[in-house]
Amino acid sequence: MATFKEFRNNVKPNWCPGCGDFSIQAAIQRAAANVGLEPEQLAVISGIGCSGRISGYINAYGLHGIHGRALPIAQGVKLANRELTVIASGGDGDGFAIGMGHTVHAIRRNLNITYIVMDNQIYGLTKGQTSPRSAEGFKTKSTPEGSIESTLSPLEIAMSAGATFVAQSFSSDLKGLTSLIEQGIKHEGFSLINVFSPCVTFNKINTYDWFKENIVSLDGFPDYDPSNRMAAMNKIMETNGLLTGLIYQNTTRKSYEDMITGFKSEGLANQELAITEEQFNQLVSEFK
Amino acid sequence: MISQLSWKIGGQQGEGVESTDRIFSTALNRLGYYLYGYRHFSSRIKGGHTNNKIRISTKPIRAISDDLDILVAFDQESIDLNVHELRPGGVIVADAKFGPVIPDGVDARLFAVPITKIAEDLGTSLMKNMVASGASWALLGLPLEVLGKAVEEEFGRKGPAIVEKNIQAVKNGAEFVLEQAGGPLEDFKLEEADGKQKLFMIGNEAIGLGSVAAGCRLMSAYPITPASEIMEYLIKKLPKFGGTVVQTEDEIAAVTMAIGANYAGVRTMTASAGPGLSLMMEAIGLSGMTETPLVIINTQRGGPSTGLPTKQEQSDLNAMVYGTHGEIPKIVIAPASIEDCFYDMVEAFNLSEEYQVPVIVMTDLQLSLGKQSCEMLDFSKVEINRGKLVKETPPLEGHELFKRYELTEDGISPRVLPGAKGGLHHVTGVEHDEVGRPSENANNRRKMMDKRLGKLNGLQVRDALRIDAPHENPDLLVIGMGSTGGTIDAARTKLQEDGLTSNHITIRQIHPFPTEALTPYLQSAKRVVVIENNATAQLASQVKMYAGFGDKIKSLLKYDGNPFLPLEVYQACKGMSEDGNI
């Protein structure tokens, strides 16, 4: 069985020292090893942004696509070969601004993939503009007077879109994050894991210290029941979205793949392409 | 006895125009006639005038006719709007209910059949379509059992009572009109057809069928006219072959999902029209840059913006050839018949994997939706070729990666699918090295650009040009693409009668442009006319840009939403060939 080291390659990430994304990369590598994957069984599909580079830093199959489209690409990969473990990943701009439409519909569709958002509340790669996750009043290069749009709550949106797995974590909590990614991979359906990942270069407000001070862990609520949708929604609102842990999981809804008529458990990519002459003649007969 | 005839039915959308046409023409197909249909419809779902026209012939035909022999009208509007097409002495079969009148000065025979009343007497006005097809059929003096059989198949699953009622409606319509006309119309008697088995289908169905045969197992798409039938066909068929169709949230998702699925090894396509194609542009570049196979169908309709969404046009050529930023290799092919729609899908999927490039198959509304006879399709011609796809790879050592973008002589690199041991590599839309790692090295950049762009050097697809060139030095070379070929040929027959010689080339490989193959024909013709359904002569511009001969090339353009008619093409060609100043 592969160890987390086998999910490492020899590429040096071009992230700034101290960027939260490093720990997310480590957590994915550990989780992949912990659930017993071999590198070739994993496909990491990422968007564009500092965060999007992650697929190039993990020793597995990886596709670094275009801005905001990691999810549709990842869903295509999963539909083509459901035997693969598919992780989609990208920044908050990637998933909640340009790609928000896909995020909501990927949640609704509920294919068995894990989506890890590296949420730094700002645009890193383009050097510091506002994001839908930025707080109101947040000053950036594109909002010199402070953002006047309300902050988007991905957790509430996910819940209302019918998500079957919603979790949130903080990149400093390597252990907790690794465990959530493992649970996400094992979940039979779409799992959203939003991870606070401080941008040390452009976000001087939502820093490591700021998160440490402001987030609450669900570990502090032993009675919390993640299968209770209403309670999950309440908890998100109560904490203003600043909570970590497994917030909601629905284990009763089947994944999309399991609901497609005639869809086999063998990956489509591993099945025979050609049709027989008899099948062909049958198809043709309806046009006679 | 006549060898061909044109029939049209008009009424309000949702009133049974479609189904009358379907029953009538299915039965004609069974008799072995060649058919060519044209659907005129507005983008409203219910209400609004709509009409379907079919041309019936004992010989192969690929164009609508200039005129009309029989017009079936569910309302006066259908008469008023279409009577100008009716040839002198033509026939109008109209519902007696609205008190039909022949407009002043029109030479026509009118049969007022109580279409609605007959249907209602049998239980429901829904059976108007049966009465109308029965009446049409009877006037032509065709065997009623054949029509009855088609009706039976249409309603079979609804039970014998329904079948019987509908057949009765057909019979009553037939009887009524025969009594009024005093028997079948002698001058409308069709010669017997060759009786050869043909298929009768729309281009979109042939595209769907061709895709299944080509091994396509996934389709991701967003509905749009005139592409939706492809998706609707495939959602019925793909599950039987283990695959499926996903209706995505938009065309960006559709195309990127297709890229993901192709990357993972399943032949996947998407289909759309102009507005969707516009949304796909960035992703087409991703496919080109990452050398991931991709097949896109663009069923052209009237643009720009929402344009004329239910009308004929061929104005997306530039968007398909030039669309996406930066420079990538891309193939654009244009089927010109129903048979092409089928075989080109096999070709498109093969090309996309052999060359690892995006392939756009462009149709136009008339080809996508016009129902036509099609020669029996030959399954033995379906061959699946996956190019340099490798299944087994030797194990990788240490941090070694598979050279997915290996620099090879022909520029095409071995491709391996996720899941394969020993195949690990990275894929990115960022410029990359041979194993797919981002690289800004200038030398690498040059090599990779040259590799990708060189892949299509000398490419010739199946029938890149469809050539009908009987003359060594014709007065005219007529060039077209897509659905216009049959109309051009009809016009050429007339030109021939006037003593004007012409050659005809249908350009099927739009990009990369088949310059070398085309040049000799341009050279040998006295004049060249390029015929296309757009306002800016997009095809003619390609011809001039790549092959030259600008001094003898003229354009015939039509962009009012309607397909060319043979007469228009004939007159324009004649004018141009006589114009000494070309």
Ligand SMILES: Cc1ncc(C[n+]2csc(CCOP(=O)(O)OP(=O)(O)O)c2C)c(N)n1
């Ligand atoms: C279509 C398109 N528009 C804009 C860009 C430029 N761009 C690249 S990344 C990015 C946003 C980055 O922010 P985020 O997604 O939050 O990722 P981060 O860099 O913070 O990890 C933008 C706007 C692009 N690559 N593509």
Ligand code: SF4
């Ligand atoms: S700019 Fe911010 S998000 Fe990007 S690498 Fe640096 S710290 Fe990380």
